[in-house]
Amino acid sequence: MIWLVASxxxxxxxxxxxxxRRTAILMFLSIELMLNAAALSLxxxxxxxxxxxxxxxxxxxxxxxxxxxxxxxxxxxxxxRRRETTSVDELRQLRG
Numbered sequence: 001m002i003w004l005v006a007s008x009x010x011x012x013x014x015x016x017x018x019x020x021r022r023t024a025i026l027m028f029l030s031i032e033l034m035l036n037a038a039a040l041s042l043x044x045x046x047x048x049x050x051x052x053x054x055x056x057x058x059x060x061x062x063x064x065x066x067x068x069x070x071x072x073x074x075x076x077x078x079x080x081r082r083r084e085t086t087s088v089d090e091l092r093q094l095r096g
Contacts, residue, residue, distance in 0.1 A: 003044035011037035024076050024086040035065050 010033060017030030039061045046054035080086055 007041035
């Protein structure tokens with residue numbers, strides 16, 4: 001039960017960070033925190049029910065998170081090299 005509370009707390013911190021931060025790196029880290037909190041809740045539910053299906057889903061979440069980090073950080077670095085900023089407010093004009 002304590003792991004579900006910890007997962008909810010981590011998810012709340014991640015959601016707050018994603019909604020209030022203005023740099024792409026911090027928003028990216030907050031989204032990763034939310035993804036890990038969801039994985040923690042799946043593991044704790046798996047432990048409570050004695051089922052292994054949720055643990056298999058968590059393995060897929062870990063693989064998706066690794067791919068997301070590789071692609072996301074690559075995009076952020078490419079945008080930083082071109083625009084020299086990671087501020088989300090300034091990146092809204094990426095059309096031109």
